[in-house]
Amino acid sequence: MKKTATLVIIIIILLSCKKESQINNVTGAKEIDMTIGRNSKNFCELVDDIKFIRLETSEESLIGTIERVKIENDRIFVHDYKTQSILIFSYPDGKFLNKIRSIGNGPGEYTGVFDFNIIENQDCVMILDGNLRKLFKYRFDGSYVSSKRIPFFSRSFLYLDSQNLLFNNYSLDDKKYAYKAIITDTTLTIKNSFFEIERFYSFQMGHGNQTSKRTDDSALFLPQNSVIAYKVTKDSIVPRYFFNFKDRWNEDILYQKADGFDSFVFNIKKKELVYGLGMNESTNFIIADFWTADLRHLVVYNKNNENLNYINNTKNGFVNNKFVPKGYYQDYLLTTLDHEHIKRALTIDKDCYFNEKAKKTVDNLNDNDNPVLVLTKFKN
Template identity: 25%
Template sequence: MLKSVIKFTFFTLLLSCQNGERGQSNFEVINMEEKIDLQNKIFSDTSYISLEFCDDCIIGDISKIVHYNSSFIISDKLITKTIQKFKANGEFEFKIGESGDGPGKYILPFDFSIIPEENILCVLDNNQSKLLYFDLNTGQFLKEERIDFKAKSIKFLDSENLAVHLDGNFFGNEMDYHGLIFHLPTGQKSKFVYDFSKTDQMQTSGDFFTSSSGVLFSKSMNDTVYSITSEGFKPKYYIDFGKKAISNETKAKPLQDMFDQMRKDMPHYHNGNFIENSKYLFFVSWDEGELENSIIYDKISKTVYNPSDDRVPFKRPFYVNESEIYCYLTNEDYSFYGIEPNFGKSENPVIVKFSF
């Protein structure tokens, strides 16, 4: 009965959204109650890329990592407050911009996005309400522009259209639109993803991810996954946790009451990192066990896989194509796996490449 109520509420909310979401029913339901062990059926080879460690290239914590033109762009907004570029072999190239107050500087690199076909990186600075643009070949500052919204994350769809995950700043039972398509030349904004605002207090492993199959967006505690174009956010997948899903009754409670109810019910929910190629969908899930689970959905056979051993170093995927997928391990992971930091090569995180 609870499962039916949850699904009914989900479809009611889905149909109530405006613009591209209204009436949209062309999405795929993924049943999370029927998972099987991965048992190494998907990956054929594993290799590691150690990121150089030096005085100018320390990474305290990876906030975001993007694979672009065989290089790695990495931001650390919590500790070093930097954005850095590394070569395909892990060799450090340069920092992009610098932390500070004033023109050409960001106080915190809340998020960044690369403009397709432009070789330009854009940094979101909520503190100064601006976007800063840098040349990815040199790291040189190009320009900046003011914005009139606060965002959790951004994603350039093309040179004119910016997808934005607006910062949910309500803590009661308020609902609002959280997805935005910002047309930069005209300033026009189209809103999508109507949901409980306070659920943004639950951090995901990542909101926007791009692959050959397009751009996907996921939001905290919302089991709908959206595909994004300049036309808007359109539901593509629904992650069905059945009786263990977080109910809208729980999400409607005041913030502390919501967390208390979740600690009591121990519901299951995804934690972002939705990324896909033509055959597989990858994401992170909190369900069985005390750790995040790396989930693989075979879109051809409609099968949900998760590693049978949570010590398998498949965590935090950030890039995929038809032949390989990239993830990364942190220093905390090294301790968990019982190996030397970065395999004895440095104290920075290590990138793991899995081949299909």
């Protein structure tokens, strides 16, 4: 009984909200007016170029659920959430090359893929297992190389440069390392940390804690439950973008205690608040996606002319709730669509110039074939 009471107290503390200002200091950040629905356009109007790549389907390369995609060194790397695998295809023809999958608790085995990155000039993939708190290194052929233990919990990471890594850390069973951003060297020794975590959220909502490479020695970091994205180097973290949703954003509600997940979502929907903000950045564009109620919004922001457009969400068109950004390659947004989605979109978005490309891509695709990789470049 005593243990139960103690556990309840701990949970209440973890779900409690410590009062802070809603928006932190954004001095120096580029403010982006995110007024919902402004400058809405159809997907076809905004696209400059689009590519459809069929990912080869075989018994060994069958994909369950695509979590994220990276393209590097003329290879496509797909994180399959369902099978907890990294599948490797050739770029741009989509031919299957190999799969990295080593599930278990033995030497060289991981329990789950939380994130992965490609190690340049080594033909190796580094896999983060948040459960085991380890980084695993595998060659492209799937063979195990090494593993290192991380002294904190993290869900994503990347290399700032050849000597420094950036981790996000938002779950806390060790207050000593409770920071939103942690910098380590290649031995995983902590060198720097930013944003001590003082508030805990009731439920994990949306993307958050995203990291994306910007230059050779910096990254863009979007913390959990934040509308401020930061530029991170090994020595500093400064506000880079402020996504201003005005009265549609209420950070505090994301930290309030809730009776359950359904009631938590109900409160957000009732107030018509924004949640689940995610973003991808390329040289010329920022693609932001987020939710209000049951609707996913997709926003294209041109960094050169500061023009922002909302893409109309159509139930059966190319852009709907299933059109989820998976990453960026050069100036192309990466998404994946199943062939039924594309076929339906062809009948809805009839005026899209790229319909012929799509038709050729989905010809002869079967229900069990892998999703199609879609690379979208927006107009400057």
